[in-house]
Amino acid sequence: MISKKYLIVIVGPTAIGKTSKAIEVAQNYNCEILSCDSRQFYKEMSIGTAVPSKEELSAVKHHFIHNKSIGDKYTVGDFERDAIQKLDLLYATSDFAVMVGGSGLYVEAVLFGMDEFPEIDPSIRVEIQNNYQNLGITYLQENLQKLDADQFEVIEKGNPQRLMRALEVCLQTGKPYSSFLTKNTKKRNFIPIIIGLEADRSLIYERINRRVDIMIEDGLLAEVKSLQNFKEINALQTVGYKELFAFLTDEYSWDFAVETIKRNTRRYAKRQLTWFKKNEYTKWFNYNESSKTIFDYIDSKKTETEI
Known part of the structure; x- marks a missing residue:
């Protein structure tokens, strides 16, 4: 029997704990991780994008983290191509791979493919x-x-x-x-098993507020200052950076800038959930669900496809 390949996809709102859960899953299935967070591609952005720590990156091999520079043009179509090529290589030695991230369009591009967009006048x-x-x-x-x-x-x-x-x-x-978007699904050589992590909205917002405070303590302002000459670049038109650029030009006060980062991140999390909830094949778990329960679900889905 030909061995089937599986892509375990872990999605959910920002600050829900996707990284740590992905590492546990990858370690259990002895496989590697593809990051699907479009903000983590850029090597100049670490603190404001919540890139996994050195310890996390050393626990399991990750791909598509700090693989681009903010000046590089890198589209969702480019990521689709590169991710599929990387999966082909990983599946040569393993039946499993994990993909984790909160960028919904990038997740869908890998799972279903991107449609052709028209030329623009x-x-x-x-x-x-x-x-x-x-x-x-x-x-x-x-x-x-x-x-x-x-x-x-x-x-x-x-x-x-x-x-x-x-x-x-x-x-x-x-x-x-x-x-x-995703009008014509492309044939893939893997079977997706999609895991969603969620929590009560009040708890998600509390985790977001705490994460922003930690980013500030870790030196987010210094990171943003180092990128001030590039603030018009598309990669930097994102939460955590644009608000502090406004602070550095005296458009925002410090307190207002920090509160605006928190507010905009909460709004982003709401949009993420709206996007991911559209996929009827996602199995949702509470963010603190035991890893064994999630492993059991993955194993059950694998058994279903082998029958």
Whole structure:
């Protein structure tokens, strides 16, 4: 019998404990981990992206952490290609691999593939960019909400690059950006087993607030200062960085900047859950569920596919 291959996927909101659970799972199944957190790709960003500690990285081999620089152009399609190639290599010596992260679009790209997006007329792109420069991010948010309410619900609303990308597809095609996502599932050589970690919203928010405090104590401001000359780069249009850039230019007070990081991270966690809950094949566990219970579930799904 040909040995089947399994991709154990661990998803959930930020600060829920995905990294530690992924390490336990990988150790149990003697396999390696693919990070699917698009913010952790960039080697200049560590504290604000909650990159696994040295101890965690040494416990199990990780891939796609600090593999790019903030100046590199790296799309979800690039990640899909690279992740599939890496899985092919890992499956040569193991029946299992673990993928962990909170970037929903990147998870879906690996599981189902990315659809082909249309070519964008340069005049449309220029018009959107000019309107953004003149009218601000509110222009992008309001127009995307009108043209694609589904995508607006889950998109990172403070990231102008992602907003502009979605908006230009809407204007080019007259169709919602979300209608182009995962329309045609690609055939994969692995069977996914998807684990979701969750908790009461109040507890998630408490964990987020505590994580932000720890990031500040660990030197997040110094990290952001070191990147101040690159603050317009797309990779840095993200929570934890943009708020402290605003502090460094005296747009925000210190207390307001920190509270805004917490608020925006809580909003991001809410969007993550909205995205991941759409997948009916995800088995949800409380964040502090015993590892044995999760292993038993994985083993049961593996048995099902072998019958």
